[in-house]
Amino acid sequence: MKILVIGPSWIGDMMMSQSLYRTLKSQNPNIIIDVIAPAWCHPLLSRMPEVNEALLLPLGHDVIGLSIRWRLGQILHQKHYDQAFVLPGSLKSALIPFFAKIPHRIGWRGEMRYGLLNDIRVLNSADFPLMVQRYIALCYPRSHINSSRDLPQPLCMPTLKVQNKEKKITLYAFKIYSKRPIIGFCPGAESNPLKKWPHYHYSQLAEFLIKKGYQVLLLGSTKDRITGERILLNLSQEIKKYYCNLAGKTDLQQAIALLSCCHTVISNDSGLMHIAAALDRPLIALYGPSNPNFTPPLSKKSKIISLVSGCYSAQKRKTDEEYHPSLIQITPEKVMMELKLLHYTCRSINASFND
Numbered sequence: 001m002k003i004l005v006i007g008p009s010w011i012g013d014m015m016m017s018q019s020l021y022r023t024l025k026s027q028n029p030n031i032i033i034d035v036i037a038p039a040w041c042h043p044l045l046s047r048m049p050e051v052n053e054a055l056l057l058p059l060g061h062d063v064i065g066l067s068i069r070w071r072l073g074q075i076l077h078q079k080h081y082d083q084a085f086v087l088p089g090s091l092k093s094a095l096i097p098f099f100a101k102i103p104h105r106i107g108w109r110g111e112m113r114y115g116l117l118n119d120i121r122v123l124n125s126a127d128f129p130l131m132v133q134r135y136i137a138l139c140y141p142r143s144h145i146n147s148s149r150d151l152p153q154p155l156c157m158p159t160l161k162v163q164n165k166e167k168k169i170t171l172y173a174f175k176i177y178s179k180r181p182i183i184g185f186c187p188g189a190e191s192n193p194l195k196k197w198p199h200y201h202y203s204q205l206a207e208f209l210i211k212k213g214y215q216v217l218l219l220g221s222t223k224d225r226i227t228g229e230r231i232l233l234n235l236s237q238e239i240k241k242y243y244c245n246l247a248g249k250t251d252l253q254q255a256i257a258l259l260s261c262c263h264t265v266i267s268n269d270s271g272l273m274h275i276a277a278a279l280d281r282p283l284i285a286l287y288g289p290s291n292p293n294f295t296p297p298l299s300k301k302s303k304i305i306s307l308v309s310g311c312y313s314a315q316k317r318k319t320d321e322e323y324h325p326s327l328i329q330i331t332p333e334k335v336m337m338e339l340k341l342l343h344y345t346c347r348s349i350n351a352s353f354n355d
Contacts, residue, residue, distance in 0.1 A: 007037035011271025020135040021050035022156035043252040073099020158278040162260035170257040180215040186267035188220035203234035204332040222248035288327035
């Protein structure tokens with residue numbers, strides 16, 4: 001059985017899609033899974049043992065590229081796939097498996113994709129509240145799974161591993177020599193800048209943590225470099241040597257390795273947050289206008305802090321503030337308190353696991 005997956009274009013969604021691949025492999029270990037996705041997702045796919053081949057989708061967000069999709073479809077037709085899973089909800093994402101003449105094309109209805117998909121699932125969001133549940137449900141016949149309650153338990157969660165040798169090489173490459181435990185900061189939010197926790201809160205939290213004996217490592221894209229510098233400017237001179245801004249200086253493979261070295265990670269709702277959860281790192285996830293009930297970090301070692309209530313879509317409106325009010329209201333003191341509780345919980349989890 002050969003399967004083609006039209007993968008998500010966002011890092012966080014791609015991380016969660018591993019649950020689909022793991023579930024398919026649990027059903028049939030001999031299944032061959034290829035995933036087509038933009039180049040920036042390939043470092044993640046290369047770390048998923050369930051994926052046979054990562055295929056390049058040479059198109060960015062919101063680009064239709066009809067002729068490119070048609071040519072890709074013609075090339076993929078020669079690979080003789082038996083099934084295709086279309087994870088994004090857009091019409092354009094369903095074009096390639098249609099052009100490739102893959103016999104069984106599965107996905108949620110999305111943008112009215114009748115004809116392009118021939119196994120269309122109609123979604124009632126209340127039946128599958130989590131994105132990961134929606135991915136996993138596609139593995140089963142439509143008649144067998146009516147809601148998340150019908151899914152086999154436990155669910156296959158995303159899981160990443162980093163070998164000790166790679167950790168040591170990466171720490172050495174970035175000259176991270178201090179014996180202090182590392183706290184990872186992930187202050188970016190690629191899809192929505194209103195999901196960012198204020199830089200001045202990160203500064204105050206860094207001050208607390210460094211004075212308690214930690215070092216702080218900031219990770220993110222080039223867009224987050226300025227945020228990292230603003231955090232540094234607010235730190236006391238004597239503790240700045242324990243703060244390292246690597247935003248824009250690492251590739252995704254290196255960022256994954258460094259996250260795996262972290263004692264704990266503090267993150268906005270972002271792709272790196274989902275990676276930290278898959279690495280099983282203790283994690284504080286800071287949510288503002290996005291919905292933690294739809295795409296939470298999939299880890300027992302995570303703690304979500306959110307002060308938003310009611311309709312999340314209404315909370316996404318623009319404001320005159322640089323930061324969303326619900327994130328401004330999450331104080332560093334609140335995060336420190338939750339961090340202490342998280343560390344206590346993680347010690348209990350580890351003790352139970354070792355018993």
